[in-house]
Amino acid sequence: MVSSDAPTVEQYLAELPDNRRQAIEAVIGVVRENLPKGYEEAMNWGMICWQVPLEVEPDTYNGQPLLFASLASQKRHMALYMMSVYQDEVKRDRLLTAYEVMGRKPNMGKSCIRFTRLEHLPLDVIAELIRESPMYEFVAASKR
Numbered sequence: 001m002v003s004s005d006a007p008t009v010e011q012y013l014a015e016l017p018d019n020r021r022q023a024i025e026a027v028i029g030v031v032r033e034n035l036p037k038g039y040e041e042a043m044n045w046g047m048i049c050w051q052v053p054l055e056v057e058p059d060t061y062n063g064q065p066l067l068f069a070s071l072a073s074q075k076r077h078m079a080l081y082m083m084s085v086y087q088d089e090v091k092r093d094r095l096l097t098a099y100e101v102m103g104r105k106p107n108m109g110k111s112c113i114r115f116t117r118l119e120h121l122p123l124d125v126i127a128e129l130i131r132e133s134p135m136y137e138f139v140a141a142s143k144r
Helices: 009-015 018-034 083-087 089-102 123-131 135-142
Strands: 040-044 047-052 066-073 078-082 112-115
Touching: 009 018, 009 040, 018 047, 018 066, 018 078, 018 123, 047 135, 066 083, 066 135, 078 083, 078 123, 083 089, 083 123, 083 135, 089 123
Parallel strands: none
Antiparallel strands: 040 047, 047 066, 066 078, 078 112
16 A cells, blocks of 8 residues: 555554554554644545644645654555654654664665564654654744
8 A cells, every 4th residue: 555545544544454553553652642732643645644734834835734744554664754853864863873773774765764563663762753843843944
């Protein structure tokens, strides 16, 4: 599944095979437990998204809510997109260091962390990075 037409997170999860569903649900739990106030959870771009409501930041380049993080089950992997890590070299370095500590090579793009198993994610550091990204700071950083 590269993109989903599911209108809700629950329906998206229901489309997944059991092993993927369990991993995605675990990551959702980490994000929800650490998400600063103000972000909204939604389905957008065929993925589970945590975004800045348009009422808060209507001035986006594409008219869509500003994406803070998203989570998707792709064809060959799952992916967690963390725009705050993409915007901040210090945060990106912390994430890379977490992988070094785990003894794993990260499978990352500019904003995405690809994984095939939950154990391949440094969830403690991901939780910290999410928790340390208040919405007003994220919006300001996105304008730079």
